[in-house]
Amino acid sequence: VIDSWPMYWQFYSNGWGHYGSLAIAKAESTLPGRVSHLRVQDTSLPEDEREEQAFPFRMYPFRHMGMEAMSVFAGAVNESLLQSHDGIIRVAPAVTADQNARFTLHAQDGFVVSSELEKGKPRWIGIESKLGKTCRLANPWRKAIVYENGKKIGRLTGAVVEFPTTAGKRYLLVPDARIMKAWKTTSARRARNDNAKTHSSGYASLGLPRMF
Numbered sequence: 001v002i003d004s005w006p007m008y009w010q011f012y013s014n015g016w017g018h019y020g021s022l023a024i025a026k027a028e029s030t031l032p033g034r035v036s037h038l039r040v041q042d043t044s045l046p047e048d049e050r051e052e053q054a055f056p057f058r059m060y061p062f063r064h065m066g067m068e069a070m071s072v073f074a075g076a077v078n079e080s081l082l083q084s085h086d087g088i089i090r091v092a093p094a095v096t097a098d099q100n101a102r103f104t105l106h107a108q109d110g111f112v113v114s115s116e117l118e119k120g121k122p123r124w125i126g127i128e129s130k131l132g133k134t135c136r137l138a139n140p141w142r143k144a145i146v147y148e149n150g151k152k153i154g155r156l157t158g159a160v161v162e163f164p165t166t167a168g169k170r171y172l173l174v175p176d177a178r179i180m181k182a183w184k185t186t187s188a189r190r191a192r193n194d195n196a197k198t199h200s201s202g203y204a205s206l207g208l209p210r211m212f
Contacts, residue, residue: 004201005073081117084108088160090138091115091122102188109133110167125173132167136160141175152177 039054080094084107091113095101097120104114110131116123122140129135137144139161146154149169156163165171174180196207 005076078105081105081115082107082113084111088136088138089113089127091125091140092117092120093138095120109135111135111165123174124179127165127171127173129165129167129169129171132165134162135165135171136162137173143175144173145175145177145180147172147174147180152180 039056041050041054081103082105083090083093087108089107099117099120101117107113110133112128114126127135139159144156144161146156146163148171196205196209198205
């Protein structure tokens, strides 16, 4: 569904969007059934002449503008990576088994959650506590080793694990303590994208191709 979304909900560089692919919108505008049942009247004319000179106006020569498409799309992606609606933080609750990703998202109770996914599973989970509340986490591993600001503070097991937090501190959870012995961080440098992208359907594109 997410893969085909850009074809049915068009997104534009100014932040707006509309539903229906351009090809479908153009086709619908030619159908007799798409002519509005209300006739357009020129209000600058005297009232007794408006109806006489009214003309039919097709309903779909264009699609209406709407911001909800972008919100739904972003919400679907975010919810696949992180959920916490019931007070339990769930990392990668709805990703495919071959998906790789890195993200930082906010969870309920003042937690900022970061993680790296490899083939649909978290390699590690980082949690920053903003409010100092107890953290409840759906454990994606058989055991979770917990570190507070780099210091090991516990080993947790069970489907749902929980531990107290202190506001302003950061916690790292890993499935194996040996991971920390070789733990390194590096800045992610992405190649700049200077080229336009076109959806596989050919109906939606991001950016404009070079024209000169």
